[in-house]
Amino acid sequence: MARVRELSVGYIVDSSLPFTTFESTYLQELFRQLDSDLHIQVPWGQTTAKKDLEDILSLKKAAVKEELDGVVTQIHISFDLWTSPNRLAFISIFGHFIDRSSLYQSRLLAFRRQIGSHAGKNITYTVRNVVRDWGIDRKLGVSICDNAASNDVCLRSFYTTLDASVTRADTEARRMRCFGHILNLVAQAFLYGDDAASFELQSEAYGMLERVEEDLEHWRAKGPVGKLHNIVEFIRASPQRTEAFKAHAREQEEADIYKLTEESTAELEVIQNNATRWNSTYMMIERALIKQSELNSFVQELGLEADASRRVPTADILTSDDWKVLREVSHILEPIYNMTMRTQGWGTSGGHGRLWEAMTGMEFVLEHLEDWKVLYEDETANSATEERRVIQGEEPELATGVKSTPAGHRQSDKSESDPHVSHDYHHDFKATRSRRYTAVAK
Template sequence: MANKHPAIWNAAEQAEGKPGSFLDTTNTMVTTSSFNIDEFYKRVTQWIVTGDQAFTQVENKQFQNMIFYLRPALEDHFVKANGIRNRVFNHASAIRQQTKEYLNDMSGLLAIACDGWTSPNKIAFLAITASWITKGWSLKETLLDFVELKGAHSGENMAHAVTNTVAELGISDKILALVSDNATNNDTLIRHLSSNLQGTFPHSRWNGLEAHIRCLAHIIHLAVMSLLRGVKAVPASTNVRDFNHNDHTLTIEEAELIVSDDNLEALKSDEHELADPLVDLRSGIEKIRKIAQIVRSSPQRMEFFKTIAGRIEEDNERHAKAKGEPYTKRLIKNLILDIVTRWCSTFYMLERALEFSEVS
């Protein structure tokens, strides 16, 4: 799902019959001898959506120069940003109607899931997805809506958004369960959703007492965070309920990009930290984090650390040769600094620290 246009991403994927799409669509192949302007703009639109590009990218002069070089006839009437925007939303509307028809015609029941997300410019959204089993016992899922949440992010407000979505799609009588994380406002959501569905749609199969399924990934997150806090690997003030659904996708390369947010934080002395009741430097994990904060607080410190580590490796190799022992120099890498709410990054931080251990 694209970061900026998730609903549109899903629509484009489904329209092109990509793996996982539940709608039957025809993917028309265009040969070099049968150029079609509508098919061309369709592919430009798909590139905008799936590549997470701004609509204004089509007005970029260098991009246009490339297109006009390939197709000079387009130079006088190439699509503008608003044209791409209209194509995207018209296409999404058509796919939404197809989705509605498909879900209404299917004979089985649906499980829905919802979760909140806040954009970098502080706009709150609620994503609502559906999953079901086909007659051929194949698991399918799709995005039902991506609703902007206005006002308080209360369970009642979210329940109103979910109720409106299932009512618009005509699937109120097909909802079997709802999956969410363990936030307390989701308990409120369930209560209000039950009231809305049973009051407005008396034939709904929804059972509020049995229908709420709590996200297993979030439960595992809570367990791990409680463990880390128990061994003082994270400050006691850490909100263990903060959960990033992409934590399992965090790569070691991404973890290496995490830097100390504030040089002053890295410059704090151990004496100051020992006086802080929220942090216990007797914890080996916290000591490693402190060192990583200091090293990663500036490019100069990172380079100095790698230089010193390289000299140590050269000394180790020289001593081994003097003793007639084999020695393989280790690749010099930098330390990794974790984010306390993403425990996958804590694993990478400890794993990297072990590489610098003198004990094999």
């Protein structure tokens, strides 16, 4: 097949464009003006483009099959499922191996509709068919997938289907749980409690049924994070309020004589989170802390409206204590967010995503959370002591106005509520471990 036709189809696929892309009269004339010889090689019709795609797929599949036949290691697979905006379920399956040239390779083995439920048996059926289609069922190593219970069922069934002698322990040994998904579960549990999935489903149900008040109350029950969610949703629910907030933020920026650069339109906006992607909640909080003064003054300005529907509900107004909680939530989530972003790479030379980063990252996140646990246990114990002293009529200890952080720094109460104070959290594993043992020893 001519290279031009292959590149044309590749452009359509890579950019997620319709097959009718090259039917544009203007695009055809542009090619004709640039190079008449090139013009006649491009697949202008959608029927031709589809046919070329099928031919390319057949050729490339044969090339990948040859690679898989010549591997020098086992072939490890990874798979994931998700639902598209139009509610269609898809599954993608990758193969990972070392080739004849001793180079690490990853190849997409399947990207297809997942028919039926996301139950383990259904997933097993799909993965098994893909593996057998490529003829690699005797070369399989480990499987990497999310931490979902359905994947437990899937892999137990999958491996025993390929080899009846495989035991439950063998299946566990061949399973690697996705580090990014583990971090996601940790953050979700921290933000929404043990049953984060139910919280997400309930919020989606309220949204589909347009039960606005109940959804607001549902989020409000989650404390300052939920209240901030409601405020952001209130602002972004109306194009007029969205523009009004950006104008308000721009006025505040112009009044700040110490600003060295002008913020972009996107930076003037608040970020809306959702229950599905915890990192959207982190980014919502981060932007809100940067825009704390603008948000507070804008909410106060809306409070002067005569129409109650144009005001932020009183129950959602953030207090100074709420902002302190949001800042601490941000501190706790920041390393988890950074670790998630850091380990998203392909593990290639000069990049991120290698196994050692996941292993040391898991230890670091655990120590980070344990440091905060020790801090809050100490604060809870101190609060209980103060309460006992008050009950017994003793004089309470004078407040110092200074609070310790797990990072070993000390900061005044003023910095807790100041959105412009930055906190530097170094990802120093040895230092973190040392602080942890020191805190526990105390």
